[in-house]
Amino acid sequence: MRTVLLLALLLASTPFFSQTEDEKQIKAIYDKALTDGKAYDWLDHLSNQIGGRLSGSVQAQQAVEYTKEQLDLLGLDRVWLQPVMVPKWMRGTPEFAYFETKPGLTTNVPICALGGSVATPDGGLKAGVVEVNGIEDLEKLGREKIEGKIVFYNRPMDPTLINTFASYSGCVDQRYSGAAEAAKFGALGVIVRSMNLRLDDYPHTGSMGYGDMPVNKRIPAAAISTKGAELLSATLKLNPNIKFYFRQNCKQYEDVQSYNVIGEIKGSTYPNEIMVVGGHLDSWDLGDGSHDDGAGCVQSMDVLRLLKETGYRPQRTLRVVLFMNEENGLRGGNKYAEVAQDKGENHVFALESDAGGFTPRGFTIDASEENLEQIQGWKGLFEPYLIHMFDKGGGGADIGPLKDGNMVLVGLRPDTQRYFDHHHAENDTFEHVNKRELELGAATMASLVYLIDKYGTIPSKKVKG
């Protein structure tokens, strides 16, 4: 009877013991992050000593060197640079724009060139304006109304969507493809309302592309601040014949050498199962890229340090990867996946933080149902930290190329309400990152990595079975 009771107690207590151990380890991670985090200091350096880190820039190279140096100091098993060729686009001198209601009567508006755009002619470009609510309007208007004009894309982000990334997705085609599409109808240039939910004076840049359009057909594209867009639109309603002038001398150069920065802790038991945690080291050039994505880089770096400092030795190989060139090319993400495949590496898990350094709310998970359920089963462990989102969804741009139908891809999901106030704009700066919010994100990531490492991922039956 005693033995049976003991056995029953043992059996009953096993999950509790494990639960307690996980609770303890996760508490140790959060405590460490909040009392002795390194993420904020690293971000201070990246943002305030280096600044905006556009691919191919001196600052991007400085960021590579700085983060490698800092990872070296952590005493990981291995730190290295992974070469990758990246595009180099430069903004040149500050852009300038106005609209002219009658000859000599002009109103300046804040603009910035979109990343990848061609320049205007040297003296600038001046033309009539046709406002549209999106690419679909071009067809309706036809070449007749567009030819020789500047197309003004003014569809705002939908403020009623609670997830502001969904609002962004609903608009960003104007920015990415607006120029290429308008050029087909004979437009001379495009001006795109900034992807910003707030009315303010900051133009927000971001990538755009011309597809396979010949260089001599490409037309310049710039973003206008949301207040500028509102003013331009209101003025056009009063006077559809106003002219818009803008000048930018941005330029695309030859690709240059750059690097992904990688640090690794070798797995103690399953060294061939690789887990990745990362963000992208490049940023746009207008601000200092604190939220996008300095935050994700320093959080990812701190994940390894937090596990190490709390005495946790991963069973699986854990890598921090600071990807280069997410913003205008994704070359770093593609290169990392390519090398992994060439080497036949077995990546089981990747976690990306690329949605700002705000209070973490949870994760989006791109995985099989079994893996999704396993992660959702850990919900209770995260509850004390107010982490409540465990939704099906994308992991992140940089880790996307790793996707193989078997591994688990996860994105950290911070609060999104303020993100697009800063995204790709001059005010994406260090003072808008809160230390605790950043640290909570790092701890949340480290906790998930710990659980994944401890319990493993569930291999897909189709692949394995």
Next chain:
Amino acid sequence: MRTVLLLALLLASTPFFSQTEDEKQIKAIYDKALTDGKAYDWLDHLSNQIGGRLSGSVQAQQAVEYTKEQLDLLGLDRVWLQPVMVPKWMRGTPEFAYFETKPGLTTNVPICALGGSVATPDGGLKAGVVEVNGIEDLEKLGREKIEGKIVFYNRPMDPTLINTFASYSGCVDQRYSGAAEAAKFGALGVIVRSMNLRLDDYPHTGSMGYGDMPVNKRIPAAAISTKGAELLSATLKLNPNIKFYFRQNCKQYEDVQSYNVIGEIKGSTYPNEIMVVGGHLDSWDLGDGSHDDGAGCVQSMDVLRLLKETGYRPQRTLRVVLFMNEENGLRGGNKYAEVAQDKGENHVFALESDAGGFTPRGFTIDASEENLEQIQGWKGLFEPYLIHMFDKGGGGADIGPLKDGNMVLVGLRPDTQRYFDHHHAENDTFEHVNKRELELGAATMASLVYLIDKYGTIPSKKVKG
């Protein structure tokens, strides 16, 4: 058979229909708040046109007039001012402090008088310093080590608590009672580390009290910025004999007349069941009180407007109450409850927003188990808005005096990570409130008020049965 089927369908569909109706109404509220909210504009005026609204000040009176005027414009059934006498304490000229490591070698540190403190002597107060980790240390040190000294309370807020209000609670006794307690041991004054989780240069004020200590025994109390506290503490470790000097000429005046501002929509079906939604109109004087608690006031005002504009007519009487003097007296909250009792009014529900204008995360609920369960049963309706906290807990200071063991008291719970960076300090200002976050809070409050109004509260069996 057909009838049975129809009945079954009807029965089965009833909850779904209702669910859909609630979902629709709540969506309408959120959409309205995010596309046509008024809270942010009202807050702009309160913060930037009026400013800090300390009880008894000209600005507090201006805020009473402005908010009444704005409520008048909403076309409610009734808007009125409820007179209440409030304490009047004034800071006087800016405070000044330094520590002296040797005669003539001084270092200035940022301080501010605590609300309710007496002044220092005209020429200031200079004395040796004894650092303590809290009130409990006084007894250990004894009169011998404290008499003639300035007591420096330096227990920091605990950074490992995820809910920063819990960290605040763990420290605020130093601020509230530190002077009264230290005076018992012969201290000449007290300096209290600011209730701030961040290291910065802002001193944070807040209320303190002397209990029934005779006026001539009272000693002055000031807050020091967290960086100042760290510097002072580090210096004391090197040289325990340094002197601290501070000067403040704050003063308590006679009580003055002020008002709670109240607006009401009469209930269509149960006019005698009263629901309150509110915040406090007074603030501290250093910043403009945008988060504490301008945000709560404008959100509460918008709750009535949002319901009205989405076409919802409450069955119960709904009142917005902007309470006066939460910060240093709670006279408005006490007066409101007193008048309610005198008139025999039946308050069934009160909701307060007094935790900043940040992204709402949920509610704390002070109610019977039945009412708690009813509210928790609505969790699914709030999920699309990322509202996930439905915890047992306090409602709020101003609505506290209404508590009668029967009614439902609820506090809005926004994200707390940044709150104490700003709380009671010079940087509690408008630019730190995000429009969407503020609006989401108002919509979250309005949605709960809608549900409470529609389904009613559950009367306590003890009282009714």
